[in-house]
Amino acid sequence: MIDAAAAWFRGLQDRICGALETLDGPGRFRQDEWTRPGGGGGRTRVLAGGALFEKAGVNISDVHGELPGELAASTPGQGRAFRATGISLVLHPLSPMVPTVHANFRCLAKGEATWFGGGADLTPFYPVREDVVHFHRSLRAACDAHDPGYYPRFKKACDEYFFLPHRGEARGVGGIFFDYLQGDLDRIFAFVRDAGEAFVPAYVPIAARRRDDPWGEREREFQLHRRGRYVEFNLIHDRGTVFGLKTGGRTESILMSLPPLVRWTYAQTPEPGSREALLSEYLKPTDWLAGTTIPGGST
């Protein structure tokens, strides 16, 4: 199973990078193939300085070895020998009007256990409700095709996971998040494939319709400020980042998720009533699809 997953992640990286290059226009991904001293390796692709993307990273890896004791104790399966393969992407658009986005799909094996994890979440700076609904609706359709319980469960898990307790706010408007999916692996893998393929149609239309929205220095400054929260989440809370750094992963590939330019200003608070202040209304767990129906969505 994990071999099949690894091969599929590899193909998904090609398809996603192709779609993102088409979307960007002149931007091209640069590829680094790397090997991990402890076993395995990966293929990191970064598009920097594009027309749409200031920095976009799409990474696949397939690594194996021995987990450190604490990580071995906190994951399913016997022993410490593990294999982990997956795809991880974070896109940082230049325009503050286009949301930042993250997606990750992975398959792990340790001892007798094999499981899938993953998800996708959207982080707008100037949120548009229609975009948020489109993103969630796309992910829900992928979930509903496999299990009507998936979306509500994974949407809630996403809200819980992508939360910054020290800021009292969500990282963005959420999406789906799942981990330790074990059991009928054929069925689960089929779901993961659909979720992975849903990424491009969930994100690209949003980027396409916001990319020409006007912005200036004020919006850029707000974006740089908000990117600080993204860094805080990734370095303080993100399990994937911690897992990667602790298992001797390739630092540059793991930290490609960090934004290209970030500002921290002491005690910066948007003026009440401003467009920037509106964002905080979106950074709370919200049922974005309440009252909406999914045309053609199966249940």
Add this chain to the structure above:
Amino acid sequence: MIDAAAAWFRGLQDRICGALETLDGPGRFRQDEWTRPGGGGGRTRVLAGGALFEKAGVNISDVHGELPGELAASTPGQGRAFRATGISLVLHPLSPMVPTVHANFRCLAKGEATWFGGGADLTPFYPVREDVVHFHRSLRAACDAHDPGYYPRFKKACDEYFFLPHRGEARGVGGIFFDYLQGDLDRIFAFVRDAGEAFVPAYVPIAARRRDDPWGEREREFQLHRRGRYVEFNLIHDRGTVFGLKTGGRTESILMSLPPLVRWTYAQTPEPGSREALLSEYLKPTDWLAGTTIPGGST
């Protein structure tokens, strides 16, 4: 003892802020007094957009309450009730030719235990050996006046603590770091006072002699890139940051340590032989004072 320490930290904040305003010229600290819901509070001072300092934060706090279980288990003294008071500062100059610097001195009490911790470390971008030696010599003089064993021990602890394993490099050129200093508290407090008062003469002359060194876009970009490592250390490794965020500290005061503007560029490596490449020679534990003597230093 901890009352006396709290009062002294308060005075030290005034003296350091006064010296830094004089050094900066037009820059002035803005003060926020705050209270902590769980008990206690602090006084945060930030100077932003000065002539020398892009962002300088000098914070004192005196907080008390109950430690979370994991923190209570990993610190000296019985029970969970604690009080912690201290001063913490991080200075981010605008000029890449002037080093970033950090210092922190603190006193904690929990159950029957009272202890001091603290230190100071320097993070240059374009290091000058004479500056590094001056910084270490100033701190060694403060140490030597109390115990000839302090400097070697605290210098080594600093090298070990301010290290980024995922980058395989030190945060900067070190300084001193000490923690859990218990026992003869009068003697220890006398040392902490001398170490705290040593900060201004250790740092200010370096900033004064480098502030007019010329720099341009290239040096600025390198500084923004290197500041990324500072963020990585503070959010991934720094015990004070983690302690503060986990004990419900004031987020803006804790994260005032983060640089004002930061850049992460994928796989950025200085050209071999460039001035930027020289920095890596400095980011290794080094006996900066080997072969030097301290005029007037007691042993």
